[in-house]
Amino acid sequence: MSEKEIIADEKAVDVVAQVGHLMDPDASSKLLDSGIDLMMLYGPKIIAAIAIFYIGKLFAKWLKSIVTKVMTKANVDPLIIGFSSSIVYMAMMTFVVMATLGQIGIQTTSFIAILGAAGLAIGLALQGSLANFAAGFLLIIFRPFKEGDVIEAAGVTGKVDIIQIFTTTLKTPDNKIIIIPNAKLGGDNIINYSAQATRRVDMVVGVSYDADLKEVRTILEDIVAKDERILKTPEHLIAVGELADNSVNFYVRVWVNSADYWNVYFDANETVKTRLDEAGIGIPYPQRDVHLYEHKVA
Secondary structure, eight states, X not given: OOHHHHHHHHHHHHHHHXXXXXXXXXXXXXXXXXXXXXXXXXXXXXXXXXXXXXXXXXXXXXXXXXXXXXXXXXXXXXXXXXXXXXXXXXXXHHHHHHHHHHHHTOOOHHHHHHXXXXXXXXXXXTHHHHHHHHHHHHHHHHOSSOTTOEEEETTEEEEEEEEOSSEEEEEOTTSOEEEEEHHHHHTSOXXXXXXXXXXXXXXXXXXXXXXXXXXXXXXXXXXXXXXXXBOXXXXXXXXXXXXXXXXXXXXXXXXXXXXXXXXXXXXXXXXXXXXXXXXXXXXXXXXXXXXXXXXXXX
């Protein structure tokens, strides 16, 4: 018999021996015992993991609904409500998944490290957008202004048209649209001209030094009294505020409803000029004397 035939016979004998070993009742019994041992060892852990995941998911949904109800009662913007409730649900589900994997016996330390590194990388890549988002979130929560208010911020003035999570849109009086990143609004002073129901109109009326101050005061008082848009309370103020270089300046301060501010301001300026002209009271303006000298050439 050749060497190859001897090797083939030996392999056949090994295969028959392995098959016989598998068909051995004792081996089958040992395999069954091993399966039972595995079930006894990991079965409770798997059941506990399933229970943790199921109960945790129910709790996450309940917590999401609670956050939604509370923010809805507080009249928070629907965009913020949806985003906040989703963040709460995702954070809770992340904790539930980690707890489930830990119950099975899987080490979650590496997963936490990966999530932390990924969060850091995303934060660095989107720091500008995240800054706008954070500022928009705070603007919608604290409401320093609302849609329809006239504000001055980030170097521009206009009526608030749309407040979004990343940007705020203003509409100027000449109907231009200005889109401002919320990070600029959050990091700058905001003047809200519509926040209060009333506003004070401040005017400076300059008259000549030759004018009769009592007559000027009487005219100004009459102008204020005849304008029904000027409020009686708080009381108005008419006083000599400054003895300037070219004029005696009267300070006129009256209170009006915020919606009437500009109409009263423009109308009052025109009325003051007309009434003072009728009374022959001059409104001075800066003047300069120019002296000419003639030099004779020898």
